[in-house]
Amino acid sequence: MSLDALLQMDRACLDLPLTVEPGEVVVVLGPNGAGKTTALRALAGLLPLQGGHIRLGNHVWDAPPKEFVPPQQRPVGMVFQDYLLFQHMSVLENVAFGLRARGIPRHTARSRALTWLETVGLADRARERPSALSGGQAQRVALARALATEPELLLLDEPLAALDAATRLRVRAELARHLRDFPGCTVLVTHDPVDAMALGDRLVVIEDGQVTQTGAPRDVAQHPGTDYIAHLVGLNLVRGKANGTIVTLDNGDTWMTTTAASGAINVAFAPTAIRLSHTRTQGPNAWQVTVTGVEQHAHTTRVHLDRSLSADLSPTALADLDLDGPLWASVDPADLRVYKSR
Template sequence: MTLHARLIVERPRFRLDVELTVAAGQVVALLGPNGAGKTTALRAMAGLTPITDGRVYLDGRPLHTMPVEQRPIGVVFQDYLLFPHLSALDNVAFGPRCQGASKRESRRTAGEWLERVGLSEYAGVRPRRLSGGQAQRVALARALAVHPRLLLLDEPLAALDAHTRLTVRSQLRAHLADFDGATVLVTHDPLDAMVLADHLVVIEEGAIVQQGTPAQVARRPRTDYVARLVGLNLYRATAHAEGVTAGGVVFSVAEPLPEPATGPVFVAFRPSAVALYRSRPDGTPRNLWRAVIDGMERHGDNVRIHLNGPIAAGADVTPAAVADLGLAAGQEVWAAVKATETYAYPA
C-alpha cells in the first residue's frame, strides 16, 4: 500500500481519530458533514496540522517525522491559492524550482504540465484573468509538477459553477486515472465522490462511520447522513419471522436476510419508490402506513414530499401526481412501497 495513516488530532471539544489506507493509483474520497474532520485529516497528512498522535507512512517512509517541505505531496486547496503576481507558467514552475531544478528546467516542466491540462495558451496569464475551471487546472498542474507520491485534493470543484463543474470533473477524472500515486479527495458532494473515487470513507464527528466502494456505500448506508447523501430513506429496524419492523410499520423486503434473520437491521428504500394515496389502497397491509404531509419542495423534475407518521420519509412524485391527488401540507395520505423496492441488511 502506498499510504497508511493513523491520524489523531485533539482539540477542545473535538477529537479526530481515523485510519486510512490508499493503494498506488487509487482515489479515496473523504465524505462527511461540515465539521466532521475531513479537512483536518487532509491537512494532518500534509503536515499543515500537527497530529496529537498517530503516524503517516508513504511508500514505507514515515512522513510524520519529515519537515513539510520535504514530503513528496501535492496539494490542491479549495481556493487553489495560486500566486497572484505569477503567471500560470511560473505558478506551476514554483514547485520544481523549490526542489532544486534550474529555472529553465522548471519552466520546461511547467510548460509540459500546462499542455497536459490543456492550458498551454494561458502560460503567460495571471490567475485573476483565469476562469474558475482554468485556475483549478493550473492548481492541479502545480501539484503534479513536483512528481508527488500522494495527491491531496481539498474540495477541488467547490468554487466552480454547475456547468463548469461538469466539464472539469470529467477532466479531473482523466488526470487522476493517469496518476500512479495515492490520491485522497475531500468533498461534501456525493456526485464528485461517486465519479472520482474508487473507495469512499465517511467521517462523522471525527470518526469513520462507513467505508467501501461507491456502490457498496450507496446501496447499504449505515447512518442518516449517508442515507441523505445517496438519496435513500433509512431506518433502524428489527427483523423477525413476519418481516422487518420499523416504527411499527411491517416491511416485506426484496431479498431474504442472511440467517439468523432476526435482530437489529437497517431497512432502506428510494423516495421515488414511495407511492401516495388519498385513501387506503386495497391489498396487503405490509409496506403501507398512514402519514401526514409535513412539507413539499421541488426536487429536480419531481416534487419531494416530506412525510411524518410512524416513520418519517421522503417521497418523490411528479407535479402531475401532486395536482391529481390535490396534495398539500398538513394533508393525511397513505404511503406504500413495493417489497421489490425495499432492502434490509444487518445493522
C-alpha cells in the same frame, strides 16, 4: 508506496483511519465541519497530529509525540479549494515553483512546468498572471502545480467546489482522467456525492470526525448506512431486525420484504416507491404519516414525511391528496432493498 494513516485530532474530534494504495483515489466524503479539511492538512503536515500516525511506505511522517516531518520535506502535492495560486507570478512560474524549491535549475524547471501545462491544456496561457484565468483554468493550473513535483501523495481539498455547474462537469471529467494517470496515492475530500462517485475508487464517509461507512462508490450508493449518506444518494433508509422476509422496524412496525435476511438490517427504498393515500391501503408495509414539508422539483413534488423519509409525487397524484389531512403511506415489498447494517 502506500499510505497508512490514523489521524487523531482533538479539534474536530477527528479519529480517521486511512489507507491508500498507489494509483488509488480515496475520497473522504462528509458534511461540512466533519473534519475533512483538518484530515487533509494533517496529511500535508500543515497541522501536527495529536494521536495516531502517518506513514508512507517505510517513512514515518508524523507519529506524536516524537516524529514530525514538516510539510516542505514531505513528497506531497496539494490542490486547495480556492487554489491559492501565487498572484504575483506567471502561470508558468507557479507550476515551476515546486521544482525550483526542490533545487532544480531554472531552465529545467521551466521546461518541465511547460510540459505539465501542456498536459492540462494550458500551455498557451503560460505567460499570463493567474488573475487572467477562468475558474476552471485556475483549477487546472493548481493541479499542474501540485503534480509537477511528482509527489507520492496527492491531496485535493474540494477541488471542484469553487466552479460553476457547467464548468464543473467538464473539469470533473478532466480531473478524473488526470487522477487515473497519476501513479501515486490520492486523497480527495468533498461534500459533493457526485464528485465522490465520479472520482473515487473508494469512499470513506466521515460524520463528526468518525468513519461511518467505507466501500466502493457504487456499493455505498446502493447500501447507505446512515441517514446522511441515504440523503446524499437520494434514498429513504429505515432500520430493523429481519427474520426471513419479516422485518421488525426500530419503531415496532412490521414490514414484509422479498429478500430473506436475518439480524440487524437496513432497508433502503427510493422516494418514488412511497404511495400516499387518505385511507389505509390493503396489503403490507403501510403506516400513518405526517407531512413536515413540501418542495417543488422540476416534474415532481417532494413531500417530506416524519422519520426523515421523503416521497416523490407526480402532479396528478398530488392533486388527489389533501396534505393537511391524515395520510397513510405504503411501500411495495418488491421496492425494498434489504442489506446487513454495519
